[in-house]
Amino acid sequence: MKARLAALLLALAASARAQAPAAPAPLAPAPAAPTARERWEKMTPEQREALRQRWQSFQELPPARQAEIRERLERWRSLPPERREEIARTWRIFRQLPPDERRQILVLFRRFEEMTPERQAQVRAMFRKLVDAPPEVRQHYLENLNTWRQLSPAQRDALKETWRQRRLRP
Secondary structure: HHHHHHHHHHHHHHHHHOOOOOOOOOOOOOOOOOOHHHHHHHHHHHHHHHHHHHHHHHHHHHHHHHHHHHHHHHHHHHHHHHHHHHHHHHHHHHOOOOHHHHHHHHHHHHHHHHOOOHHHHHHHHHHHHHHHHHHHHHHHHHHHHHEEEEEEEEHHHHHHHHHHHHHOOO
16 A cells, blocks of 8 residues: 555656756756667667567557657657656656556546646645655655545545534634
């Protein structure tokens, strides 16, 4: 459960950071990236064959799907190297989780994607607040969350009503 929450927090942190303003450009120019030819020459025969197979699979996709993949690749390439590394690091952590936890995180992520932009902003703000909180506050929140999850729907509804009544009092 803690690993699942940690992965979700990592994913939300990455999403929250994506909303932050970009860092200023470095003063010195970045070293030139290796050319496609140089990358190809460094590949093993197995890596080259795997790349050929992926290219063949890509060619067999419908044009709309190919366009979507190309657009996502352009977005990836437009990210600063630090951001790409952060995403890759988070992905590696995610891939190390047990399959059940990965599925649960994906369900939560899909729920997040289905939220309105306003609700997503609220969730990001709450997450930033949690991330920036002192460790003891975070621990208290996580304990409360665990307690909340153990409540029945009726118990949750009763608590929500109690909180609503408290907010309405002058």
